[in-house]
Ligand SMILES: NC(=O)c1ccc[n+]([C@@H]2O[C@H](COP(=O)([O-])OP(=O)(O)OC[C@H]3O[C@@H](n4cnc5c(N)ncnc54)[C@H](O)[C@@H]3O)[C@@H](O)[C@H]2O)c1
């Protein structure tokens with residue numbers, strides 16, 4: 001999924017949902033994965049056999065897809081949001097509401113920027129977030145899942161998003177903490193990479209549980225470092241501990257990091273991603289680099305040994321086995 005534009009009039013209900021892609025060059029390759037010949041739309045590449053529903057329309061023309069839309073859902077690997085937003089400037093309704101499902105962040109010279117903030121600033125519209133323990137394949141099979149909507153000041157808008165996304169098998173909870181919810185979704189991908197290293201080195205469940213705990217602790221500290229407003233309770237929502245668990249056991253970041261460690265770091269993430277994910281993108285590796293940049297810039301790398309080590313392993317400066325050695329060599333965060 002790249003970008004969903006939901007055209008929804010107040011009280012009209014869930015009438016028309018358009019899936020569009022962000023870059024002309026990619027249109028053919030991406031849309032070729034969506035079979036329109038079937039009675040209902042199907043993503044034959046990533047979700048074969050799953051009917052997307054009669055109200056899903058694939059539109060290769062992004063400008064046309066956003067025209068008149070009052071609710072915009074952004075779901076793309078965060079590497080591409082820059083170009084997508086730039087192409088949408090001046091084309092969306094000024095009263096449109098956006099929501100981002102994107103787990104990642106932008107790091108600029110002036111500092112880190114949440115994707116929801118970026119969308120909001122580029123397009124001049126409000127942007128909420130939806131994050132959670134949401135492996136796409138399981139949701140597609142209608143297995144029970146939860147998610148968290150992070151919103152700013154407008155509870156009414158949050159309730160609209162909750163209503164829009166909720167199904168009998170998908171339970172959505174609103175939380176007034178955009179930054180906390182979004183950063184949880186972003187940072188859990190770094191923890192997933194660490195969990196994959198542990199799996200690839202057959203270090204066992206206790207080690208993996210320890211890595212998850214260290215990871216959650218660093219997630220909380222990093223969130224509070226960037227935004228003092230982040231609420232502790234957000235870490236107990238689906239966007240927090242639940243997403244860390246699901247991604248450390250069933251996600252793509254874990255899977256590719258496991259292969260990286262099994263190969264002793266000799267095959268690059270880039271190569272493994274291309275081979276294993278069929279065009280899908282890993283968020284954990286770029287996010288680890290972005291987090292590292294933020295910490296380095298602020299002179300705080302020593303306080304975040306897990307995050308720092310993940311990036312140093314991904315970039316080839318340390319071997320995968322360093323994922324557990326780091327804790328003996330470097331000072332730990334306060335518990
Ligand atoms: N897949 C999941 O289970 C899941 C669950 C929750 C949240 N997310 C988050 O949602 C976001 C999107 O994840 P996804 O799994 O849908 O993405 P994905 O990795 O499946 O990639 C989606 C598509 O983006 C395409 N793409 C490549 N280059 C592009 C470009 N230049 N411009 C636009 N698109 C391009 C890829 O070809 C791919 O088809 C990520 O931030 C992810 O963390 C994913």
Ligand SMILES: O=P(O)(O)OC[C@H](O)CO
Nearest residue numbers: 132133134135251252253
């Ligand atoms: O497959 P991953 O590792 O990108 O994780 C997917 C989702 O973010 C899990 O909630």
